[in-house]
Amino acid sequence: MDGGSLVDHLRIVKRFLDANPHEVVTLLFVNTGPALEYWAQAYFSTGLDLLSYIPPPSKRDGYMHLDDWPTVADMVSTNQRLVTFLSGGADESRVPYLLHQWDYIFETNFGIESPDQYSCAPARPRWWDPSYIPSRLSLVNHFLYAQFLGFRYPNATYANTTNAAGFHVGELGEHAVRCRSVYQRRPNFFLLDFFSEGQAFEVEHGMNAY
Template identity: 95%
Template sequence: MCTMLQSLILTLALLLCRCLAVDDDPHPTLPGPRTPVPSLYHQRYSEQTFIGTHDSVAVRTAENRWSLSGNQYFNVSVQLQAGVRLLQAQGHRDPDGSSEIRLCHFNCALMDGGSLVDHLRTVKRFLDANPHELITLLFVNTGPALEHWAQAYFSTGLDLLSYIPPQSKRDGYMHLEDWPTIADMVSTNQRLVTFLSGGADEGRVPYLLHQWDYVFETNFGIESPEQYSCAPARPRWWDPSYIPSRLSLVNHFLYAQFLGFRYPNATYANTTNAAGFHVGELGEHAVRCQSVYQRRPNFLLLDFFSEGQAFEVEHGMNAY
């Protein structure tokens, strides 16, 4: 029954792709490298802005006929080389029943971005080759057990490179001023920060951090440029008018919709990720959030990060 349902979903998705195909070859442009701000190396992790990729492993390519389930045009290796420093993905149980965690967009029948272990190996290669860099991972945990997450980190050696907060700062006691500087994290070789949306237990696995004890998010599921907000939307127990002393994640990606199906809006990505100050542009949203928070927003989470001028926005946030 499960296999039949997955096949039906996949068939519907492929039909939707054909109905909506406007440009079979979008010609994505390979992104150039970011320009870091050297002074931030000696400032806290919590004092700077990083570009992040939403559903980082869900990649549209010519091979998958530019699948509408894809949120990016380039794979994680290219993302990291370009300057992306937060990778977001969804962890799912393996449909085949193994203990392997699969990184899928909503449903593994629609877009399977590969295994968690392979994803972590890519991250490990980048960290090994770039000993002064730091990466943040954010996983939406749709159900895999904590021990399976931990096993993937152990098997790739990333448990040894992971940041572990002081025990006294768990359970929501970690404030912005408690985070170390990038220089400190590099010197101790704790250069990977991982947040799990659910299922974390820092008493058992101290390097898989419960997202909502450390980070708040703005709203998502945006279908109109006028809907971008800076107010905390998750965790839901926060008053939206209150800005907590926690890391901020600004969701800035746009959806399109057809016959009730919602999919990442690639057509508008150049405007969505633009460095300008018009409504709906990343530059405007980032500056507005900086004003609301009275500090830099920490993570700007994007679809199609290579479109527009995302790294110009990041540099502008960090340089001033």
């Protein structure tokens, strides 16, 4: 599927950051295919390389803990207001503002086909003790698949329930509150399908309010 060029999407991000100088944006690119040089050129041509956050070299390779991250106010004051993670292909010694996802973030399981399967346990990267909650940014996967003739695809017909703000099993609100309790802090990111369906933003506002 062709969702358009990377540069076109990055220009939208650049316009948003220029128009909103007190906002910080995080991008996560998964299943990345193009060579790193292509990504670097896209950021350079849009000017986003100059707005991107670069962690200290000593914090690469998994040494960046939660307390090491700058605050939003710090990022605004230094005008490093874009954080970009790549799930593969990153090399921070060459392009220091394209961060290797698994050195900074843990995520929950995915490939869920039943609403009662959502978990808060870290699934990637894998740890010896599955109950261990690392001092890293957390990404909670909350999307549902369906199957047809052995092929798995996003379950669009159930999206309003999947992304609901309620507290029933399978709803985003319940999953978010449960993970906040497990982590003893708010999850940093939720990865959703069909985010315009349901009450995803209400859940986000609730997480930020308490």
